Amino acid sequence: xxxxxxxxxxxxxxxxxxxxxxxxxxxxxxxxxxxxxxxxxxxxxxxxxxxxxxxxxxxxxxxxxxxxxxxxxxxxxxxxxxxxxxxxxxxxxxxxxxxxxxxxxxxxxxxxxxxxxxxxxxxxxxxxxxxxxxxxxxxxxxxxxxxxxxxxxxxxxxxxxxxxxxxxxxxxxxxxxxxxxxxxxxxxxxxxxxxxxxxxxxxxxxxxxxxxxxxxxxxxxxxxxxxxxxxxxxxxxxxxxxxxxxxxxxxxxxxxxxxxxxxxxxxxxxxxxxxxxxxxxxxxxxxxxxxxxxxxxx
Numbered sequence: 001x002x003x004x005x006x007x008x009x010x011x012x013x014x015x016x017x018x019x020x021x022x023x024x025x026x027x028x029x030x031x032x033x034x035x036x037x038x039x040x041x042x043x044x045x046x047x048x049x050x051x052x053x054x055x056x057x058x059x060x061x062x063x064x065x066x067x068x069x070x071x072x073x074x075x076x077x078x079x080x081x082x083x084x085x086x087x088x089x090x091x092x093x094x095x096x097x098x099x100x101x102x103x104x105x106x107x108x109x110x111x112x113x114x115x116x117x118x119x120x121x122x123x124x125x126x127x128x129x130x131x132x133x134x135x136x137x138x139x140x141x142x143x144x145x146x147x148x149x150x151x152x153x154x155x156x157x158x159x160x161x162x163x164x165x166x167x168x169x170x171x172x173x174x175x176x177x178x179x180x181x182x183x184x185x186x187x188x189x190x191x192x193x194x195x196x197x198x199x200x201x202x203x204x205x206x207x208x209x210x211x212x213x214x215x216x217x218x219x220x221x222x223x224x225x226x227x228x229x230x231x232x233x234x235x236x237x238x239x240x241x242x243x244x245x246x247x248x249x250x251x252x253x254x255x256x257x258x259x260x261x262x263x264x265x266x267x268x269x270x271x272x273x274x275x276x277x278x279x280x281x282x283x284x285x286x287x288x289x290x291x292x293x294x295x296x297x298x
Contacts, residue, residue, distance in 0.1 A: 002018070002019055003064065004063070004064040005066075005067070005293045006050075008069070008093075011137055015031050015047070015049050017050065024121060039087045047097065050101060064296055065105070065297070066105055066107045067109075068082065068093070070156065073154075074107050077094025078094075078107075079093050084186075111132060111158055114246060115141075115143065115149065116295070122287070124244050128147045129240045132245070135227075135248045138161055138185075139172065142158055161179050162179070166182075170191045172187040182223060182226035185247075188223060192205060195219060220252060223259075228260035231278070232264050236268050236269055241276065250280040
């Protein structure tokens with residue numbers, strides 16, 4: 001069957017067409033736009049692209065998956081108040097997309113969607129208990145428990161970015177010293193400013209670390225340690241076989257993995273860590289595309 005997908009992110013948004021079969025997902029085409037101040041400025045060009053491509057390729061679409069940062073109400077099809085997509089707050093996105101494309105649409109938190117994608121097609125394949133962490137513009141989690149996605153009573157399970165790791169620190173998810181504050185793109189930029197007085201991003205921090213800059217290496221060690229402290233909460237609470245982390249963790253793996261594991265070993269129960277794996281996401285820059293497709297497949 002042929003499906004559509006829309007991935008709404010804090011920095012960029014994208015739409016894809018794909019073919020879904022028992023063997024997996026084949027991506028056919030993609031359009032990306034920068035995230036704008038108005039939600040329709042983002043959504044309308046993506047929907048126009050999907051309609052045009054489906055018509056020109058002669059495809060009959062069966063469903064559309066929508067991946068978006070939380071919080072949101074997946075059952076009602078409504079985006080609530082995502083801190084990195086404020087123009088979408090209160091938007092009934094499922095109804096809007098269904099009216100534009102004439103096919104059923106489903107909405108899921110981006111972390112939930114990425115968890116499904118990495119569980120089915122990526123690093124988490126073969127597990128029954130896995131947590132996916134976005135670690136990008138923001139920090140959220142998708143939970144695969146006992147072989148299925150767990151979303152909670154109000155579709156808000158996995159909002160780990162709101163957990164406080166320190167009394168003070170960089171702000172994420174409207175809370176200083178939070179997991180998202182220490183372990184997200186925006187939070188890392190704040191931490192850099194706090195520690196160095198300079199204003200640059202995680203990409204530049206990685207470049208400086210690659211050149212052997214001691215201040216950059218120390219910052220990555222601090223971020224990795226905080227990451228491990230947050231992971232210890234997950235490991236003790238949920239006892240997953242694996243945590244799969246994307247985006248910044250994948251790119252800066254060599255700097256984040258060692259301090260994260262040291263913090264985990266210091267904080268988590270040894271019994272919970274037996275057999276545990278901390279893995280970089282395998283789907284890379286295409287994870288958002290596969291995530292939206294995974295929602296459409298259901």
